[in-house]
Amino acid sequence: xxxxxxxGRVISEEQVGRLIGRLKGEIFLPGDAGYDAxxxxxxxxxxxxxxxxxxxxxGDDIAAAVSFGAELGLPVGVQATGHGIAAPxxxxxxxxxxxxxxxxxxxxxxxxxxxxxxxxxxxITTAAYHDLAPLNGSSPLVGVVGYTLGGGxxxxxxxxxxxADHVTRIRIVTADGRIRWVTPHQxxxxxxxxxxxxxxxxxxxxxxxxLMPVQRLYGGGIYFAGELAGRLLRTWQRWTQHVPEExxxxxxxxxxxxxxxPGYPRGRLAAHLxxxxxxxxxxxxxxxxxxxxxGPALIxxxxxxxxxxxxxxxxxxxxxxxxxxxxxxxxxxxxxxxENLLALVGAESSCTDPMVEVxxxxxxxxxxxxxxxxxGRDGAFVLSTLSRPxxxxxxxxxxxxxxxxRRYLNFLAGPDTAEAAAESFDRPTLERLARVxxxxxxxxxxxxxxxxxxxx
Ligand SMILES: Cc1cc2nc3c(=O)[nH]c(=O)nc-3n(C[C@H](O)[C@H](O)[C@H](O)COP(=O)(O)OP(=O)(O)OC[C@H]3O[C@@H](n4cnc5c(N)ncnc54)[C@H](O)[C@@H]3O)c2cc1C
Numbered sequence: 001x002x003x004x005x006x007x008g009r010v011i012s013e014e015q016v017g018r019l020i021g022r023l024k025g026e027i028f029l030p031g032d033a034g035y036d037a038x039x040x041x042x043x044x045x046x047x048x049x050x051x052x053x054x055x056x057x058x059g060d061d062i063a064a065a066v067s068f069g070a071e072l073g074l075p076v077g078v079q080a081t082g083h084g085i086a087a088p089x090x091x092x093x094x095x096x097x098x099x100x101x102x103x104x105x106x107x108x109x110x111x112x113x114x115x116x117x118x119x120x121x122x123x124i125t126t127a128a129y130h131d132l133a134p135l136n137g138s139s140p141l142v143g144v145v146g147y148t149l150g151g152g153x154x155x156x157x158x159x160x161x162x163x164a165d166h167v168t169r170i171r172i173v174t175a176d177g178r179i180r181w182v183t184p185h186q187x188x189x190x191x192x193x194x195x196x197x198x199x200x201x202x203x204x205x206x207x208x209x210x211l212m213p214v215q216r217l218y219g220g221g222i223y224f225a226g227e228l229a230g231r232l233l234r235t236w237q238r239w240t241q242h243v244p245e246e247x248x249x250x251x252x253x254x255x256x257x258x259x260x261x262p263g264y265p266r267g268r269l270a271a272h273l274x275x276x277x278x279x280x281x282x283x284x285x286x287x288x289x290x291x292x293x294x295g296p297a298l299i300x301x302x303x304x305x306x307x308x309x310x311x312x313x314x315x316x317x318x319x320x321x322x323x324x325x326x327x328x329x330x331x332x333x334x335x336x337x338x339e340n341l342l343a344l345v346g347a348e349s350s351c352t353d354p355m356v357e358v359x360x361x362x363x364x365x366x367x368x369x370x371x372x373x374x375x376g377r378d379g380a381f382v383l384s385t386l387s388r389p390x391x392x393x394x395x396x397x398x399x400x401x402x403x404x405x406r407r408y409l410n411f412l413a414g415p416d417t418a419e420a421a422a423e424s425f426d427r428p429t430l431e432r433l434a435r436v437x438x439x440x441x442x443x444x445x446x447x448x449x450x451x452x453x454x455x456x
Contacts, residue, residue, distance in 0.1 A: 011051060011072065022064035025057040025099065038096055041082010042141065044322040045414045048079060048448075050094035057099045059171065059179055059205040062116075066203060067177035069093040070445055077448025078203050080117050080143030082320075084150070084410065087418035089448045095203055097145075105130055110211045111168060116204055118144045121311075128308040132211035135163040137410075138274075138314035145207055149198040150410035150450070151375045153382070155219065155276035155313055156212060158248040158363030164195035165369035166210040174202040175441040184371050193436040196374030198409055198421070200433070200451040201440050218284025219276040219313050220301035223260050226269030226347045228295045229253055233346075233358075235294050236273065237338045240381075243287060245363030246279045252314075252357040253345050261298035269347055274313050275302050323354070323386045324414035328396050328403040329379035333358065337402045341383075344395050355386040356395060374429055378404045384411040409450060421450035431455070 020027060028035040029052055038055055039048050051074065054065035069076035075092035079085070097117035104113045105123075107130035112123055121140035127133055137147055137154040152163025160166070170182040170191065182191045194201055224232055236251050243249070252272040254260060260270045273291055277284040281304050288302055301312055330337065341358075345351040359382050366377055385395050396403075409424040422430055430452070437444075438454035447453075 015068075015072065016052070019052075019054075019064060019068045023054065023061050025055045025061045028053040028055065039079070039094070040320070041079060041085060042320050043082055043085050043413055044320050045324060046085050046088040048077065048085070048089040048094050049091075050077070050089040051091045052093050054093060054095045055099060056095050056097055056116075059173065062095055062097075062203050062205060063173045063177050063179055065093050065095045066173045066175065066445070070175060070177060070443070073443075075447045076203070076445050078116075078199060080146055081119060081141060083139070083142045084146050084413055084450070086412065086421070086449045087415045092448060094448070097143075097203075100205070105132065105211065107132065110213070111208055112211055113206060113208050114144045115206050116145050120144055120147070124308055124310065127211050128215070128306065130211075131213065131215045133214035133307040133310075134209070134211055135160055135166060136310065137163075138311075139316040139318075140311045141316075141318060145204050146199070147410060148207060148209065149194055149196070149204065151196055151408065153359065153361075153365070153408065153410065155217070155248050155274075155310055156214065156278065157365050158245040158360065159278050160212055161364035161367065161369060162196075162375050163209065164373050164375050165364075167195050167207055168210060169208040170194055170204055171206040172202040172204050175443065175445040179205065189436050190440060192372060193374055193433050195369075196376070196409070197433045197436070197452065199449050200437050200446055202446065214278060214307050217276050217278060217305055217307055217310070218281050218288075218303065219305055219310070220303060221275070221313055221315055222273040222292065222300045222302055223298040224271045224273070224295060225264075225298060226271065229269060229271040229346050230342050231294045232271045232273060232291070233338055233342060235291060237333050237335070239290060240333070240360045244279070246277055247287060248276045248360065248363075250274045250357055250359035252355055254355050255352060256354055264298055270298065272315070273302075276310070276313055324388070324416065325384060325386050325411055326393055326396055326414075326417060326420070327382055327384035327408050327411035328400060329361075329376065329406045329408055330358075330381040330383055330399070330402045331379055331404045332402060333381045334402075337399065341395075341399060344398055351395070353385055353387045353395070356383070358383050374425065374433055376406050376408070376425060376429070378406060378426070382408045382411065384408070412450060418450060422452060424450075
């Protein structure tokens with residue numbers, strides 16, 4: 001015996017030996033030097049503890065790992081960066097993809113081809129060289145594949161839609177161990193489900209997606225002291241009713257362990273306005289004026305910027321940290337919703353959560369994708385919270401009267417969010433996803449993470 005999973009099932013030396021014989025990459029078993037390092041990820045709230053880790057370097061490695069799990073009846077999961085961990089794998093096979101990270105761009109076709117382990121900063125840099133931009137999210141360290149399969153809501157969202165809307169082809173290993181191309185014409189049901197349904201249907205080896213002709217933005221962030229949080233949120237709420245869809249923005253209320261500006265006290269409430277406008281500098285400046293008028297800024301970086309500096313808009317943390325992330329989609333943000341939210345998390349509240357953010361949806365995020373997919377389209381805003389592990393879901397519960405009843409799949413992280421994956425879809429979409437799952441993974445091999453159970 002070389003390993004035993006949580007269910008007490010033994011994996012024999014011979015079985016492991018056969019797997020190694022099929023791999024170009026390495027494997028790690030519990031207790032091996034390198035096992036912990038291979039599993040380290042961004043969110044420290046949880047760490048996978050699988051019976052076996054396959055550090056894949058080729059698509060065939062991933063296919064071998066999937067077949068190994070299927071033969072032994074072990075669940076199979078995948079980790080690229082660990083930004084989106086849900087319930088950690090306690091046993092089974094975990095494929096790590098970080099070594100498979102080639103990114104290529106076809107500038108004439110405006111298409112990026114990206115391997116499973118690539119991070120957004122690689123695509124941003126490669127695309128910028130050709131005056132193009134991907135539909136990445138707020139942090140360039142997030143994995144391209146996990147983000148895109150979960151929808152992909154970024155600073156160009158209201159202008160161009162979700163990242164998933166622009167995927168053109170997917171290379172995947174399904175539960176039967178086969179490598180397939182999935183396109184609008186081949187396995188079209190799977191093509192629909194993968195774009196929004198995330199990691200339930202197989203392990204993606206590579207994605208192809210369209211890039212946008214964006215080289216610059218009028219964008220950045222403005223930090224205000226906590227006393228101005230109420231004024232900012234009230235002004236922003238009215239402002240969002242009139243802005244064009246070239247404007248994507250959000251407001252975050254932050255209580256961060258590090259100062260947001262030199263001399264600003266750690267942990268003290270600050271409000272952060274995030275702006276990404278694809279129109280002209282003059283028009284951007286005019287649009288942002290009423291928000292600047294809220295009061296003196298601690299820091300104001302909003303201005304002309306190359307798209308490649310997009311990480312400066314949200315200024316997300318880059319060092320691993322533990323957090324729970326949860327959210328609800330709001331169907332409106334009216335005056336009462338803002339007052340309620342401020343009472344819960346504003347300057348007068350007892351809130352200590354490190355971040356509460358409201359992002360405006362609408363524009364292209366509300367319109368169906370050219371080739372329909374499983375991403376939810378209802379809602380005008382998404383409200384997300386980063387909380388400490390033990391703190392309950394009070395803010396989102398109190399804001400639920402303004403909710404659509406749906407969540408946004410990508411803004412769920414931490415062990416208590418695994419079940420919430422199913423709440424990211426309306427009923428017909430969930431039923432259809434469960435049928436596609438039953439067709440491609442009837443044994444529910446891929447059940448680690450935010451996944452959907454099969455149902456015929
Ligand atoms: C700082 C930060 C900023 C973020 N900003 C945004 C944002 O602006 N917009 C947004 O939409 N999301 C955002 N997210 C959420 C992010 O998109 C999700 O957490 C996403 O799942 C991360 O994917 P990953 O591969 O990096 O993470 P991992 O933890 O490695 O993977 C998470 C899950 O992604 C799926 N997955 C990953 N690789 C594959 C694969 N090859 N095949 C099949 N499934 C796979 C699996 O379900 C896996 O369990 C942010 C997260 C963080 C921590």
